Amino acid sequence: MNAIADIVQAIPVDQILIQTVNGVVAGMILALVASGLTLIFGIMDVVNFAHGELFMLGAYVGVVVIALTGNFWVGLIVSSATVALFGAALQIVTLRPLIGRDPLTTILATFGISLILQNFALWEFGTTVRKISEPISGHFPLFYLTYPWYRIVIAALSGAIIAGFWLYLKHGKYGIWIRATTQDRVMAQAMGIPVPWVFTGVFALGAGMAAASGVLAAPLVGVTHTMGLDWVLKAFIVVVVGGMGNLAGSVAAAILISLLESYAAIWVSPAQAVIVSFVALILTLLFRPTGLFAATAGK
Amino acid sequence: MSTAPLERPIPLKKVALSHTAVFWLGFCAVMALLIAAPLVLPEFWRRFLTEILIWGLLAMSSDLLIGYTGMVSFGHSVFFGLGMYGAAGALLAISPPNLWLALLFGLAGAAGAALFVAYFSTRTRDIYFAITTLIFSQIFYVIIFTWTSVTGGENGLLFSRPHFSIPFLYDARFTTATMHWFVLAVVAGSYLILRRITQSPFGMVLQSIRENEARTRAIGYSVERYKIVAVMLSGLFAGLAGVLYAIQNEFAAPDFVYFITSGDTVIWNVMGGIGTLVGPIVGAGFFQLLREMLSRVFGDQFPYLIPLGVVFIVMIIFLPQGLLGFARRWLNK
Numbered sequence: 001m002n003a004i005a006d007i008v009q010a011i012p013v014d015q016i017l018i019q020t021v022n023g024v025v026a027g028m029i030l031a032l033v034a035s036g037l038t039l040i041f042g043i044m045d046v047v048n049f050a051h052g053e054l055f056m057l058g059a060y061v062g063v064v065v066i067a068l069t070g071n072f073w074v075g076l077i078v079s080s081a082t083v084a085l086f087g088a089a090l091q092i093v094t095l096r097p098l099i100g101r102d103p104l105t106t107i108l109a110t111f112g113i114s115l116i117l118q119n120f121a122l123w124e125f126g127t128t129v130r131k132i133s134e135p136i137s138g139h140f141p142l143f144y145l146t147y148p149w150y151r152i153v154i155a156a157l158s159g160a161i162i163a164g165f166w167l168y169l170k171h172g173k174y175g176i177w178i179r180a181t182t183q184d185r186v187m188a189q190a191m192g193i194p195v196p197w198v199f200t201g202v203f204a205l206g207a208g209m210a211a212a213s214g215v216l217a218a219p220l221v222g223v224t225h226t227m228g229l230d231w232v233l234k235a236f237i238v239v240v241v242g243g244m245g246n247l248a249g250s251v252a253a254a255i256l257i258s259l260l261e262s263y264a265a266i267w268v269s270p271a272q273a274v275i276v277s278f279v280a281l282i283l284t285l286l287f288r289p290t291g292l293f294a295a296t297a298g299k
Numbered sequence: 300m301s302t303a304p305l306e307r308p309i310p311l312k313k314v315a316l317s318h319t320a321v322f323w324l325g326f327c328a329v330m331a332l333l334i335a336a337p338l339v340l341p342e343f344w345r346r347f348l349t350e351i352l353i354w355g356l357l358a359m360s361s362d363l364l365i366g367y368t369g370m371v372s373f374g375h376s377v378f379f380g381l382g383m384y385g386a387a388g389a390l391l392a393i394s395p396p397n398l399w400l401a402l403l404f405g406l407a408g409a410a411g412a413a414l415f416v417a418y419f420s421t422r423t424r425d426i427y428f429a430i431t432t433l434i435f436s437q438i439f440y441v442i443i444f445t446w447t448s449v450t451g452g453e454n455g456l457l458f459s460r461p462h463f464s465i466p467f468l469y470d471a472r473f474t475t476a477t478m479h480w481f482v483l484a485v486v487a488g489s490y491l492i493l494r495r496i497t498q499s500p501f502g503m504v505l506q507s508i509r510e511n512e513a514r515t516r517a518i519g520y521s522v523e524r525y526k527i528v529a530v531m532l533s534g535l536f537a538g539l540a541g542v543l544y545a546i547q548n549e550f551a552a553p554d555f556v557y558f559i560t561s562g563d564t565v566i567w568n569v570m571g572g573i574g575t576l577v578g579p580i581v582g583a584g585f586f587q588l589l590r591e592m593l594s595r596v597f598g599d600q601f602p603y604l605i606p607l608g609v610v611f612i613v614m615i616i617f618l619p620q621g622l623l624g625f626a627r628r629w630l631n632k
Contacts, residue, residue, distance in 0.1 A: 047426050097616045104371050107429055108569055109615050111562055116608035123602040233437050236430050244427070271445050278438045282419055285431065289422045 012266065014143040019262040021142065025151045027258030028158035029220075031251040032213040034235040034242070035162055036206035042245025043182045043202045045103045046095060049110040051210055051235065052228025053117035058083045058211025059223045060121060063130045072135030076215045080208040087207025091200045099196065114228075121225035129222035132215070154216045161212060162251060165205075169247075178202060182245075237277050241284045243291025252293055256280075318632055333483050337476040346547075349479045351587050352486045353543045355580030358567040359486075359493060360536030365565065366574030367497050368529045369509030370424075373561040374416055374432030377439045378534035380556030381408035382541025384443065387456040387551040396461040402542050409538020410531065412439065417530035421523055424512070436558040444553045455552035473546075482543050486580075489536055493576055496532065497631065505529055566611055572621025575630050581622055 033055060040048045048054075058079045066075035094109050136153055139146035169175040180188040181198045189195045214228075221227060234257070242253030257277045264273035284292055316324070333352075337345045357379055364370045385408025386401040393400055420431040443450045450456065463477060464470040473481070496502050504525050507515045516522045545551050554560075563586070571582025586607065593603040620627070 041426075047430065094612055094616070101619070103426055104429070105615055105619065107371065107426065108565065109612055111565070112608045112612040112615070115562075115604050115611075119602040119604040119608070123605070233434065237434055240427065240430055240434075269445070271441065274441055275438070278434065278441075281431075281434055285419050285422055289427075 015266050016263065018142060018145060018147075019266055020259065021147065021151075023259035023262030024255060025155045026262065027255035028155040029213050029217045030231070030234055030238060030258055031254035032158040032161060032209055032216070033231050034238040034250045034254050035165070035247055036209035036213075037232075037235050038239050038242070038245055038247060038250045039209075040203055040206040041239070042247075043178060044095075044106075044199050046106040046110065046203075047103070048203075048206065049107060049232070050090075050113040050117060051110075051206070052230075052232025053114045053121075054083055054087060054207045054210040054228075055214040055217075055231055056121060056223075056225060056228035057086070057117060058214030059132075059218045059227065060125060060130070061211065062215035062218055063132060063223055066132055072132070072215075075132075076212060079215050080212045083211030084204040084208030088200050088204040090207075091203035095203065096196060096199070099199070118225055118228070125225065127224070129224050130218075131222060132218040134219040150219065154220075157216060158213065161209065162247075165209070166247065174198075174201065234277065237281045241281060241292055243293050246291060246293060249291055249293030253291075256292075318629075322630075330483075330487060334480065337479045342475060345475045345479055347587070347591070349475070349482050349547060350544075351584045352479075352482050352580070353540050353547065354563075354567065354583040354587065356486045356489055356543065357537050357540035358564050358571070358579030358583045359490065359576050360533045360540065361564045362568055362573055362576055362579045363493060363497070363505075363533040363536070364529060365568050366576075366578075367502060367509060368505040368526065369512075370526070370529075371429045371565060372432045372530070372533070373429050373558055373565065374420070374435045375533075375537045375564045376436045376556050376558055376560035377412050377416060378409045378537035379541040379544070379560060379564075380439065380443065380551075380553075381412040382406065382538030383545040383551040383555060384408060384450060384456070384541075385538070386542040386545040387458055390458040390461060390545075391456060396459065398461040398464060398546070401461060401546065402539075405542035405545070406535060406538050409534050409541065413531045413534025413538070414527075416534070417527040421526040421530060433558050433561065436556065436561050440553060440556045440558070443556050450551075450553070453553065455550055455554075457550050460546055460549050478547060482547070485539065485543060489539060490576060490580075493536065497576070501525070501528075568621075569619075570611065570614060570621055572623035572627060575621075575623050575627050577630065578621055578623035578627075585622060 033051065037048055037051050040046050040051075061079040061082050062075040065078045066072055069075065090113060094113060095106060098105050098109060134148060134150040136148075136150040138149040140149060141147070169179060177188070177193045177198050178201075180191070180193055181195055185195055188198075213231075217231075235254075238250055238253045238257055241257065242249030242251075257280055260276045260280060261270075261273045264276040333348075336348055340348065357375060360378075361372055361375045364372045382405040385405035388408075389401045389404035390396040416432065416435045420428055420435060423431050444452060446452070460473055462470055463473050463481060471477070497505070504515065504520050507518075507520075508522055508525060512522060541555070544555070567582035567586055568579045569582070570585055571580065572578030589607060589610070590603050593606060594601055597603075614621070618624070623630075
């Protein structure tokens, strides 16, 4: 009996609650990254290896614009718009010629793009870590910590972007075009939907979302030319666990995995906590290869 | 209605060399060139050529999956890296360091990793397979990077090159020339074995999985089992490349386990031409040569991967067959 009581006492309740908040915050950013990825996959059959680099590029454009204007929110909007336009150009130049070919060729093409973008960032900005300061400096007490409001704002904002995007897919005119293209590409074309432009638009949207999450996450992690790699790998795990092309599944999986990693970080170092998400992936592959939320959630 | 000219003389049958003869003549010619290379090349290019052969072996091993089975693996850095660390472990733990034990340990390491990766990743197909193997390379990278007490963490492991020895017969230090010949022998042997594998009934089943997986399953082949064996074979040869690289450079580092190495492997395959086995070697050589030239012309600081990436994308769009794609049918006959 004593032993059990000791174990119960040893559970750090306050730490667990703090890590829950941390996990949800990280999960919402990850969800924003992953929903762009899953969107591009679900509609275009393109696995965008360059997604992390668009995230990184967004953060860098954010750094530059914020340095010029001094306003975080202007940076956020300008960065998303710039990277979205850039994404559209990228899609037209590199991915459009590949429409109709084996989806694997698009993996290779986007891998090439990611190499180029990463090395461009290294060449242009060097290896110094850039920082964006938090636009909201208030804190509130959370157990023994004073927790920054900014993190709560990021989570809310990411959630709002995803929700807005989801509503648009459901009800907006172009959203309906996008869904029609997903369901039946040929039929959509026959009904007069300009399918190649829908693809371009979707890629631009995904790129813009990646850039937005890059700027939002920048105050928490440093801006470097390799920052995209960690996120995109995690986003890939999320997309596989949540079910490819499944928006709701991706969001749920993003939060689940971030929570798991946060809890693991109580006992092991953050570098090792990543292994927990790998284990989650392996278990998913073993028991539900099509994704945890494949059967329960629609597209 | 046109009538064929009847008067035309019937041509005498040309004395043509059989396909096999041409193949072996070509093989011997290339081998002769590669054997002679270290005798004429300066020191730097000797090492350069040896490294291209090693990278070529890695790319060729991956071709068994990409080109013949239709599975794009982004996990070959795992097998390569485990081969490296296996060899490093054998060379550090056992004294005097023995070349053959290093090979054995490296291959065992690669085989273990390959079994693990194959078991899980072959449950997925196409793009999912690519992503899953990519994540596996990250898993192994994290493990090797953080398990500092065994793997040396970020610094990796340093060791000295073993002697080239045949028990009771021969024992000598490697020079750059003998190292080159040793690597060449291993790579050429691997090529012949891999070629044999792809032409065997087993290889035919792999190619039928590539062409139509559902039908292959319907005929009664256990597709999963074939895939697992394919990944393991491919992983073994990748591990062999890792062992060679470790012996050539006398270190093992976590950077090689990072998925960038896997990505490079895929790039070499696509550049050289998948499904040809020699194509990937040519691709690796082409890539490394281009990179060397760029950094010589523009200086060390030049971000050579930017133009290389552009070349790669242009090749995917306009030359999806790769450099040797035109010879694919002939090479596999």
